[in-house]
């Protein structure tokens with residue numbers, strides 16, 4: 223697809239077709255000339271968690287890959303962002319099952335002993351979740367108290383300004399996965415392996431971008447801010463300790479790309495309850511999810527603690 227290279231009229235940053243504002247200086251973009259003949263897209267959206275996938279005849283209204291609720295077809299007025307870079311699966315479905323077993327086996331004391339043997343896999347869905355990869359140029363001014371040059375007092379004020387080039391920061395555009403899940407997954411993707419077409423197990427679904435890039439501007443800015451603070455704390459601050467680090471960032475350039483990132487969403491049943499587990503599509507050791515708690519074991523621990531307290535009180539009293 224050839225896209226016209228658009229530029230912000232104020233700061234000359236590169237714009238994308240769906241940007242309503244400039245991602246760098248927030249100047250509203252002129253209305254695209256095609257606005258009148260905007261294409262409407264059909265999507266299939268979960269009625270519970272809101273995750274959406276592209277409409278296709280073979281997958282008319284499947285169960286939601288994330289929460290197994292019913293999905294409905296809808297017509298979308300706004301343009302939808304779609305990934306054009308697919309990070310390939312490197313974990314097969316067998317490996318994903320295996321990863322779940324290992325995860326359940328590492329019980330911890332308060333987990334039921336028969337968890338690994340009694341948990342029944344209810345569903346396993348390979349999917350790509352959407353995320354922006356961005357590179358940013360940022361001007362940062364900061365102030366902080368550090369112990370450098372503090373002499374007899376504990377802290378001395380410092381400040382500075384620096385230019386940072388940030389690369390390959392991932393920001394989730396998924397509705398099906400939680401922020402905590404996508405943050406935990408993000409650190410172990412090798413996005414340099416991305417391909418223009420999806421490559422993965424049969425039946426893998428592609429989740430659509432939930433918000434456009436300009437809609438996610440605040441999310442992108444807060445990722446820029448926190449990454450910039452980490453850089454400053456590591457590289458720019460004098461002294462060994464610091465407090466009250468404040469950083470103000472101004473974007474001077476932003477390049478984003480639409481990525482699709484592989485993962486498995488599994489649901490397993492233990493007793494009457496359904497639990498969700500997410501397995502990384504490239505790294506089978508990265509498994510996120512919930513496990514049931516053995517209330518019998520918790521009760522035993524509480525009783526033992528109580529017994530200890532009573533013994534202690536008796537000793538004190540005697």
Ligand SMILES: [Zn+2]
Pocket residue numbers: 230231232233234235244245246247248249
């Ligand atoms: Zn601009």
Ligand SMILES: [Zn+2]
Pocket residue numbers: 268269270271272273286287288289290291398
């Ligand atoms: Zn759902």
